[in-house]
Structure formats: C-alpha cells, structure tokens
Amino acid sequence: MKRIEALHEISRITDDYCSECPFNDQSKVEQCLGCDHYLRLRNIGNALVNQTSEKRKGKGVESVEVIRGHKPKRPCTLTVNEYKELKQKGLTDMEVAKANDCSWKQLRHFKVRENLVRQ
Structure with missing residues (x-):
C-alpha cells in the first residue's frame, strides 16, 4: 500500500468508525484493544513506519538526525573540575561546549545537573 x-x-476508518464509537476517549486506548478497526489502524501505522525505515536504509541513512543534517547526540563527557578549569582560563560556555564536542544545550543540562548554574 x-x-x-x-x-x-x-x-x-477514523471518520467512519472511531468518531461514532461510544468508547471514543482518546486518552484511554485500552478500550480499543479488542476492536477490529483499532487493529487495522495499528497494522497500517506499523506498515508506514516500516516503509519509512526501509526508505531511509535504501538511502544509507540510519536516523532522522542525519537526514536533517544534525550530528547524532553525544553526551557531554565533561567533569565538574574540567569545566571549572576551562572557565578559569576565560573560555565562554560556547567555547567550552565546542572544545568538548557537545552542544551548548547539552552543556547547559550538564551545568543544571551539577548545580553549576547561578540562580
């Protein structure tokens, strides 16, 4: 397909069956589990996911990030002492992030997690 x-x-399917269903409460999928229409929707959804995955693999692309031109996320491996040393040398947060091959946002999460952010 x-x-x-x-x-x-x-x-x-959603227009003809689901919109008319007395159990149609989109916050509770459990009510739909035994429904033939629900199973058909799940099968179609799974087929769409598989088609997209196969299309990406055919292009030699493994992830959405690569398609969009983003580098795959790598965790910020910086330690608190390393961060403090780099800051004492006068580096900005952007320079610290680049030096450690992580994004500014990842560095920000690191700083929050390690309580290095000024309140």
Missing part, C-alpha cells in the same frame, strides 16, 4: 493510500485509509 502506498503511503498516501495508507493515510487515506486511516482517515476513512
């Missing part, structure tokens, strides 16, 4: 056909089928 082509992607567009799958999306149309999902819309048709």
Whole structure:
C-alpha cells in the first residue's frame, strides 16, 4: 500500500468508525484493544513506519538526525573540575561546549545537573 493510500485509509476508518464509537476517549486506548478497526489502524501505522525505515536504509541513512543534517547526540563527557578549569582560563560556555564536542544545550543540562548554574 502506498503511503498516501495508507493515510487515506486511516482517515476513512477514523471518520467512519472511531468518531461514532461510544468508547471514543482518546486518552484511554485500552478500550480499543479488542476492536477490529483499532487493529487495522495499528497494522497500517506499523506498515508506514516500516516503509519509512526501509526508505531511509535504501538511502544509507540510519536516523532522522542525519537526514536533517544534525550530528547524532553525544553526551557531554565533561567533569565538574574540567569545566571549572576551562572557565578559569576565560573560555565562554560556547567555547567550552565546542572544545568538548557537545552542544551548548547539552552543556547547559550538564551545568543544571551539577548545580553549576547561578540562580
């Protein structure tokens, strides 16, 4: 099934059956588990995920980050002492992040986690 056909089928099922269902409470999927329409929606969704994965692999791409041009996330491996030493040398947080091959945002999370952020 082509992607567009799958999306149309999902819309048709939700419009024809799910919108009319007395158990339609989108916060509680447990009520839908035994429903044939729910199972069909799950199968279509899984097929879409598989199609997307296969398409990426065919292009030699393993992750969405690579498709979007982002570097895969790596944890900030900096220690508190290393951070303090670099700051004493006069480096900005952006320079510290670049020197440790992590993003400024990752460095910020590190600082919050280690209580290095001024309140």
